[in-house]
Amino acid sequence: MNHPDRLGTSHGNLARPVPLTPAVSPAASFADLELPAEVLRTLTGLGVHKPFPIQAATLPSALAGRDVLGRGRTGSGKTLAFGLPLLARTAGRRAEAKQPLALILVPTRELAQQVSEALAPYADALRLRMATVVGGMSIGRQAAALRDGAEVVVATPGRLHDLIERKACRLERVRITVLDEADQMCDMGFLPQVTAVLDQVHRDGQRMLFSATLDHDVDHLVRRYLHDPVVHSVDPSAGAVTTLDHHVLVVHGPDRYAVTTEIAARDGRVLLFLDTKHAVDQLTRHLRASGVPAAALHSGKSQPQRTRTLAQFKNGQITALVATNVAARGLHVDDLDLVVNVDPPTDPKDYLHRAGRTARAGESGSVVTLVLSGQRRETSRLIAAAGIEPTVTKVRSGEAELSRITGAKTPSGTPLDGGPSAPRAKNTNSPFRGLGTSKDASRGAGGKSRKANEARKLAEARKAARVRRGN
Secondary structure, three states: OOOHHHOOOOOOOOOOOOOOOOOOOOOOOHHHOOOOHHHHHHHHHOOOOOOOHHHHHHHHHHHOOOOEEEEOOOOOOHHHHHHHHHHHHHOOOOOEOOEOOEEEEOOOHHHHHHHHHHHHHHHHHOOOOEEEEOOOOOHHHHHHHHHHOOOEEEEOHHHHHHHHHOOOOOOOOOOEEEEEOHHHHHHOOOHHHHHHHHHHOOOOOEEEEEOOOOOOHHHHHHHHHOOOOEEEEOOOOHHHOOOEEEEEEEOOHHHHHHHHHHHHOOOOOEEEEOOOHHHHHHHHHHHHHOOOOEEEEOOOOOHHHHHHHHHHHHHOOOOEEEEOHHHOOOOOOOOOOEEEEOOOOOOHHHHHHHHOOOOOOOOOEEEEEEEOHHHHHHHHHHHHHOOOOOEEEEOOOOOHHHHHHHOOOOOOOOOOOOOOOOOOOOOOOOOOOOOOOOHHHHOOHHHOOHHHHHHHHHHHHHHHHHHHHHO
């Protein structure tokens, strides 16, 4: 039986149930936990010696079989916090065809693959079979993996729903269920699929839910499906990370193109966010024509393309990743120290999740948001709603201040894919299509206003009329 009357909610934060059973004390080290010897050896072999705060807090309760409600921003070590107890408590059991024993539900393909890769060494050590079930990949192969038997399934809600509808997967033997990034799954409209999954797993099983926020739909999931959960909120949101610097750079409209190009040409990796797939592709083509090793990531790309692009970004072949919000969660890249909002986000949560791609696991980083003068007030309100007080600076391309904040530099200008080099962006160029939307967007090429264009057209029409009369 759940205890909804014991659950209190504050806006944007995890609810605080009053546990009926006291929480287990945090662990000082992995060795202090009742983890299988195979897992401890694998941790040591991978150089993982000390648990992160959220791991130390949640592992004892999760290993004891308690339901867990955890808060920790991405990059805080959540995957092992739920993954190690899930694997340890599943070890020694064998799944029948189409009937997994444990399920990890995540919102995106990228996060599913990241979770699978992170847990694979420990699953192998325990001789547990894992299957990753996501859209954009062969559903036939995924059905075959389930048919062959997989103890642990990592899935996105939509593809798992499709496999259940095809009778290729049954969930009644699932005794451990994890919802990771639950708030994003609800934001993406997956709540019906998530509740359908939770209605099908073993009624008395263990549930662990991790979410950055608990508002509306996520609160409903907690109240309905978690039994006497232990609550842990040990890691600050992206807005409270002291190693993360936030900057708003006010740019002149026609200069935004050049500023973006110079930032992308910096030494070291950079993740640039834009609003639309078209704008992402257009900027990527320009950057590559300017000599910047750039690649695009958005929902229009196939899963193999997305996987290859992320691998190249992580190994340094690609230094500028241009993306839509598909990369705002579930993307972990070591040593990524700069995120750029070329298009300002439209929601405080989007800002925080984009920002969460850098300054991960105690590292430092910077988030830069480019705005036109007309966007400054609206963007400032949005960032303030995210709990951020950014440093505001007016910049121009080629200036030392831009380089100081972002490491911007002039690109080589040598095209990477053949063809002519991109014309060097100057202050007199028109704004790059897709880089932000503002009242200034009504201005055309060369800085001429709409009124000037209308006056020019009227003059041309009068001239044409005089010519006709003369003929």
